[in-house]
Amino acid sequence: MRPLWIGPLTLETVTVPIRHLPARLEGCRVAQLSDFHYDGLRLPTPLLEAAIALVNQLEVDLVALTGDYVTHDAAPIFGLAAQLSHIRSRYGTVAVLGNHDNIRLGSRHTILGELNRAGIQALWNQVTYPLGEDFPIVGLADFWSRDFAPRSIFQALSSTVPRLVLSHNPDSAAALTPWRVDLQLSGHTHGGQIRLPGVGPLPALTQSLRHSVWSKLPLPSRYRRCAKIVHHWEWAAGLHAVGSNRVYVNRGLGTYAPGRFRCPPEVTLLTLVQA
Numbered sequence: 001m002r003p004l005w006i007g008p009l010t011l012e013t014v015t016v017p018i019r020h021l022p023a024r025l026e027g028c029r030v031a032q033l034s035d036f037h038y039d040g041l042r043l044p045t046p047l048l049e050a051a052i053a054l055v056n057q058l059e060v061d062l063v064a065l066t067g068d069y070v071t072h073d074a075a076p077i078f079g080l081a082a083q084l085s086h087i088r089s090r091y092g093t094v095a096v097l098g099n100h101d102n103i104r105l106g107s108r109h110t111i112l113g114e115l116n117r118a119g120i121q122a123l124w125n126q127v128t129y130p131l132g133e134d135f136p137i138v139g140l141a142d143f144w145s146r147d148f149a150p151r152s153i154f155q156a157l158s159s160t161v162p163r164l165v166l167s168h169n170p171d172s173a174a175a176l177t178p179w180r181v182d183l184q185l186s187g188h189t190h191g192g193q194i195r196l197p198g199v200g201p202l203p204a205l206t207q208s209l210r211h212s213v214w215s216k217l218p219l220p221s222r223y224r225r226c227a228k229i230v231h232h233w234e235w236a237a238g239l240h241a242v243g244s245n246r247v248y249v250n251r252g253l254g255t256y257a258p259g260r261f262r263c264p265p266e267v268t269l270l271t272l273v274q275a
């Protein structure tokens with residue numbers, strides 16, 4: 001089933017102050033893409049090509065991919081990784097996986113392997129240093145997987161060192177508050193896909209009504225499932241403070257039925273500056 005409405009590809013720009021940001025990284029520009037769901041139904045190839053072309057046009061320093069490359073079957077990763085190999089930036093592309101990349105047995109290894117073959121540093125509880133030893137990039141296992149285990153990773157990093165964290169599910173931001181996270185990049189929510197004026201994401205509304213009139217609402221069952229996607233719908237999109245940490249949530253490129261309303265697919269351009 002094709003979505004009824006997707007909306008135009010949108011570039012979101014945000015500036016993020018970072019404490020102890022190395023002087024040479026002042027103004028460092030990072031592009032983020034998320035939630036591809038490249039399965040022949042949820043992401044039209046022209047939209048994917050447009051997003052990659054936009055990222056290349058931005059001439060950024062680094063590109064971050066925050067998961068859900070496929071929806072169920074891992075096979076589309078072969079075509080998607082070939083497309084993603086065309087992404088250009090100064091220091092390369094880093095990536096983490098989402099819950100949909102870890103649904104079927106073996107999917108995770110197939111997707112990690114194919115992304116790495118495409119020249120993308122795909123991380124699963126790993127740290128990489130494409131921007132230098134004084135600015136680590138942490139790529140966490142998906143929050144819903146058994147492997148989500150940030151403690152040992154963060155304990156190995158000096159608290160005086162700023163870091164960028166890639167974690168598909170923004171709910172993980174609450175679990176990461178014991179540690180320093182200067183900027184977490186997430187996706188997963190698709191922004192809620194349907195955003196009502198004055199209300200925000202429709203799934204947030206249905207979640208809040210679940211214990212009152214929720215069961216009586218004449219809405220399709222998919223909206224009941226939406227309420228379970230995240231606990232923190234207040235972080236459905238954009239930049240948010242979580243304690244002394246920050247999380248940015250990208251609305252994604254792929255779209256589930258019935259489509260998007262006031263929630264277009266997104267390319268993000270984040271500029272890091274010294275706090």
Ligand SMILES: [Fe+2]
Binds near residue numbers: 035100188189190252
């Ligand atoms: Fe997704």
